[in-house]
Amino acid sequence: MERVVIVTGASSGIGLALCERLLTEDKQVRLCLACRNVQRAKAARSALLTSHTNARVDLLHLDVGSVESVLNAAKVANRIDFMYLNAGIMPNPQVDVGAFFKGLFSSNVINMFATAEGLLTQQDRLNSDGLQEVFATNLFGHFILIRELEPLLCQTGHTSRVVWTSSSNARRSAFSINDIQHREGTEPYSSSKYASDMLSLALNRNMNSQVCLVCSPLIFTNTFTLTPYNGAEALHWLFLQKPESLDPRAKYHSLTSGLGKNYTKPRLMDIDGEMAEVLFSKLRELEKVVRRNLCERNADNEAHQRYLSDIE
Numbered sequence: 001m002e003r004v005v006i007v008t009g010a011s012s013g014i015g016l017a018l019c020e021r022l023l024t025e026d027k028q029v030r031l032c033l034a035c036r037n038v039q040r041a042k043a044a045r046s047a048l049l050t051s052h053t054n055a056r057v058d059l060l061h062l063d064v065g066s067v068e069s070v071l072n073a074a075k076v077a078n079r080i081d082f083m084y085l086n087a088g089i090m091p092n093p094q095v096d097v098g099a100f101f102k103g104l105f106s107s108n109v110i111n112m113f114a115t116a117e118g119l120l121t122q123q124d125r126l127n128s129d130g131l132q133e134v135f136a137t138n139l140f141g142h143f144i145l146i147r148e149l150e151p152l153l154c155q156t157g158h159t160s161r162v163v164w165t166s167s168s169n170a171r172r173s174a175f176s177i178n179d180i181q182h183r184e185g186t187e188p189y190s191s192s193k194y195a196s197d198m199l200s201l202a203l204n205r206n207m208n209s210q211v212c213l214v215c216s217p218l219i220f221t222n223t224f225t226l227t228p229y230n231g232a233e234a235l236h237w238l239f240l241q242k243p244e245s246l247d248p249r250a251k252y253h254s255l256t257s258g259l260g261k262n263y264t265k266p267r268l269m270d271i272d273g274e275m276a277e278v279l280f281s282k283l284r285e286l287e288k289v290v291r292r293n294l295c296e297r298n299a300d301n302e303a304h305q306r307y308l309s310d311i312e
């Protein structure tokens, strides 16, 4: 049976590697590459078709960092079996070299290489919706996409699965419920990934959890040979699992052994359920504000267009 799989951020890295693996795994897969850069998306499609000549690969223009783009893209979808929320950014990362060398000679060294805890800061900025860019791309745009597609994802009698790419860098201490966009801090990436872990829990509670399952695979390597193929391990593994065998409180880790063998390991997440609910309601409030602003902006643009055509 044909299975429709949407992958955000499919033009490179882990998203593209996942697409390649899915086409190799299942000839019935119909892929939809949801990408912001049309040129890169076309190149990714050509690369996939070179190795899978008869594959069905569609392109969907989607910039998850723009609410308008998300709303437009969501209109096009008519069936979803899997939706991989994979697009993500870490702009201008700065490595704290001092902390790196201190960590190198401490008992925390393995954890440091696995999670980059205390090593990385990023420079964030505002996007055209007036939101912090990292929050908007890694979390909010995908949240709006789920909200918009909820009727399609939660149809009775049809099981859709949503899989969100998280990170070992997701850290509770980087996130504040009073600053969900991370306007004040210097670790927006870590904050956005922890927020997506929390949100996956809240979404499973607030949407029909039997139908919509949100997992957060974590990409982690204990060797230096991390490749997008390795990184896509848990994403690929989740494609093969029965929904009832998955735990919404777990995060599914892509791991690579010292011998280079890839495997997936679930680990229970350390998440405060009440805080996850507060985050969910804050995101819904923000959704209302952003949608209202967008309507006003569009109305202003239309009025401006009318004015221009009147004076011509």
Ligand SMILES: NC(=O)C1=CN([C@@H]2O[C@H](COP(=O)(O)OP(=O)(O)OC[C@H]3O[C@@H](n4cnc5c(N)ncnc54)[C@H](OP(=O)(O)O)[C@@H]3O)[C@@H](O)[C@H]2O)C=CC1
Residues within 6 Å of the ligand: 008, 009, 010, 011, 012, 013, 014, 015, 034, 035, 036, 037, 040, 062, 063, 064, 065, 066, 086, 087, 088, 089, 137, 165, 166, 167, 168, 218, 219, 220, 226, 228, 231
């Ligand atoms: N690499 C790693 O070690 C790890 C990565 N991750 C996560 O895995 C995911 C994939 O990362 P990775 O493959 O490494 O990184 P890449 O930079 O290779 O890929 C990121 C993808 O996301 C897309 N993207 C970025 N911003 C947007 C946007 N606004 N709208 C639509 N698409 C967008 C990019 O598209 P474009 O070509 O247009 O830029 C690109 O296709 C991310 O969520 C990342 O946080 C998690 C743990 C570790």
Ligand SMILES: CC(C)CCC[C@@H](C)[C@H]1CC[C@H]2C3=C(CC[C@]12C)[C@@]1(C)CCC(=O)C[C@@H]1CC3
Residues within 6 Å of the ligand: 090, 095, 096, 097, 100, 112, 113, 114, 115, 116, 119, 120, 166, 167, 168, 169
């Ligand atoms: C100072 C330099 C000589 C060496 C710096 C090493 C670091 C660049 C890397 C060590 C752990 C890495 C890591 C990531 C980025 C690169 C490191 C900080 C990630 C944060 C990338 C994105 C993720 O989602 C998780 C990764 C964890 C490990």
